[in-house]
Structure formats: structure tokens, C-alpha cells
Amino acid sequence: MSALIEVNALGFSYGSRDFKHELFDGLNLNIQAGEFIGLTGPSGSGKSTLLNILGLIESIQHGDVRLMGESLKSASEDRKNYLRLNTLGFIFQDFHLMNTLTVLENVQFFASLQGLDERQARLRALLALRRVGMLKHYRKKPFELSGGQRQRVAIARALAKRPQVLIADEPTASLDQDSGTVVMETLRYLNEALGVTIIVASHDSIIDSYVQRTIHMVDGVIVDHGGAHHAAEVFAT
Numbered sequence: 483m484s485a486l487i488e489v490n491a492l493g494f495s496y497g498s499r500d501f502k503h504e505l506f507d508g509l510n511l512n513i514q515a516g517e518f519i520g521l522t523g524p525s526g527s528g529k530s531t532l533l534n535i536l537g538l539i540e541s542i543q544h545g546d547v548r549l550m551g552e553s554l555k556s557a558s559e560d561r562k563n564y565l566r567l568n569t570l571g572f573i574f575q576d577f578h579l580m581n582t583l584t585v586l587e588n589v590q591f592f593a594s595l596q597g598l599d600e601r602q603a604r605l606r607a608l609l610a611l612r613r614v615g616m617l618k619h620y621r622k623k624p625f626e627l628s629g630g631q632r633q634r635v636a637i638a639r640a641l642a643k644r645p646q647v648l649i650a651d652e653p654t655a656s657l658d659q660d661s662g663t664v665v666m667e668t669l670r671y672l673n674e675a676l677g678v679t680i681i682v683a684s685h686d687s688i689i690d691s692y693v694q695r696t697i698h699m700v701d702g703v704i705v706d707h708g709g710a711h712h713a714a715e716v717f718a719t
């Protein structure tokens with residue numbers, strides 16, 4: 483069975499022709515449907531860049547990423563927009579919620595981008611909020627919530643798209659330990675109960691007891707693909 487995500491000979495540089503910082507040079511990685519992956523590594527090792535490429539935020543320069551067998555390098559802008567809206571969910575360290583909107587409106591807005599009418603989008607948003615345990619706060623504004631609660635709203639917002647893949651970049655970095663634990667438990671529930679494939683980049687050792695496999699990067703190179711049962715996927719990089 484082919485992987486849900488296949489990263490093949492990925493190359494990526496920052497900068498211009500005169501001053502180039504080559505970050506990835508032939509990166510390979512397979513992620514299976516339903517995995518809960520941790521991505522670790524020192525600051526500057528390339529975790530965010532890899533997540534941004536997988537999440538279609540950063541474009542593919544060399545090599546390719548296949549999502550369910552489909553080449554993202556050759557996908558049209560329309561197709562990439564469709565995948566951003568429907569297949570991929572993204573969660574950031576600083577939540578990216580709109581403070582002028584209520585919790586429900588923040589989530590409903592994303593659901594409505596999928597072409598649902600107002601009633602359907604509202605129902606979808608309420609369900610997503612219930613799944614992350616935030617339904618009772620639906621009328622509040624984000625600034626009335628704790629950091630952990632805000633992150634759970636951000637997860638609900640991503641979830642309202644019913645994504646197959648949830649990408650989380652340092653989701654616990656601005657949270658205290660207890661809030662970070664609640665966020666990780668929420669992600670584990672989504673992975674186990676809904677089968678969402680989750681990739682979490684983090685410096686925080688809190689993720690170790692939640693993820694099923696940890697991929698470790700140093701200087702743009704994957705030095706450990708994690709877990710003996712994944713040994714067949716380890717490529718020379």
C-alpha cells in the first residue's frame with residue numbers, strides 16, 4: 483500500500499542566487515495514513531520549513547511530495563487550494579484566531595469556506611467544538627480564554643474542514659504544562675477516534691508520550707525516522 487504522504491528527494495533553499503542557504507538536499511520520508519508523528523530537532527533544523535512544504539504553504543522547489551499518490555509539485559493552483567481547504571489542517575504556536583469574532587464564528591467561518599450553507603457550517607462548527615471540549619465556550623471571544631483553550635479552538639477550526647492530515651507547528655510552545663497536556667490529549671483523541679493523521683513539530687518533550695513515531699532532524703537531514711518497525715522506510719539522506 484502506498485503511503486499517505488511520500489516525500490521524495492526534496493530539495494529546498496532559502497535566499498537568492500547570490501546568497502543561498504540550502505536547507506534540504508534529497509530529503510525522503512513516508513507517512514502512513516493514521517500515524518501520529520512527532521517531528522523534533524534543534525532550532526533551525528528545518529522542522530517548520532518541512533511542515534510548511536507538506537501543508538502547501540511553501541512551494542516545492544526540487545523533488546516532490548505525493549499526497550495519496552498525487553504529485554503536489556505538478557498540482558495546479560486550483561487543486562492546491564482545494565487541498566488546503568479540504569484535506570490539510572494547520573495549527574500554529576500562536577493560534578491565529580480572530581479576536582473580534584466569537585469562538586463559534588472563528589470555527590464556522592472556516593467551515594463556510596468549504597461551500598456549506600450557514601446552517602450546515604454552524605452545525606459543523608458546533609460539532610468540532612464539542613470534539614475538542616470547547617462547546618460550552620462558544621459565545622466567548624478568544625481573548626476571554628486561556629492559551630490552552632484558544633489552542634483547542636484552533637484545533638476545532640482545523641477540524642471543521644474534516645481534514646485527513648493535521649499539521650501542528652509547536653502547538654504547545656506558548657502553553658503551560660497542564661494546557662499543553664490537554665492539547666496533546668485532544669490531538670490523540672482526534673488521531674485515535676477519527677483516524678486523522680497528525681504531524682506535530684515540537685521542542686517540547688511533552689509530545690514523546692503521545693506520538694507513535696518520532697522523526698528527528700538535524701541541519702535539514704532526517705537522522706532518525708523513528709521506530710524499528712519503520713526501518714524499511716529509512717533512506718540514506
Ligand SMILES: Nc1ncnc2c1ncn2[C@@H]1O[C@H](COP(=O)(O)OP(=O)(O)OP(=O)(O)O)[C@@H](O)[C@H]1O
Pocket residue numbers: 496497503505523524525526527528529530531532685
Ligand atoms: N524566510 C526565511 N528566509 C531565510 N531563511 C530562513 C527563512 N525561514 C527559515 N530560514 C532558515 O532555515 C533554517 C530552518 O528554519 P526552520 O524555521 O524550518 O527551522 P525549525 O527547525 O522549525 O526551527 P525552530 O525550532 O527554531 O522553529 C534556519 O536556518 C532558518 O534560519
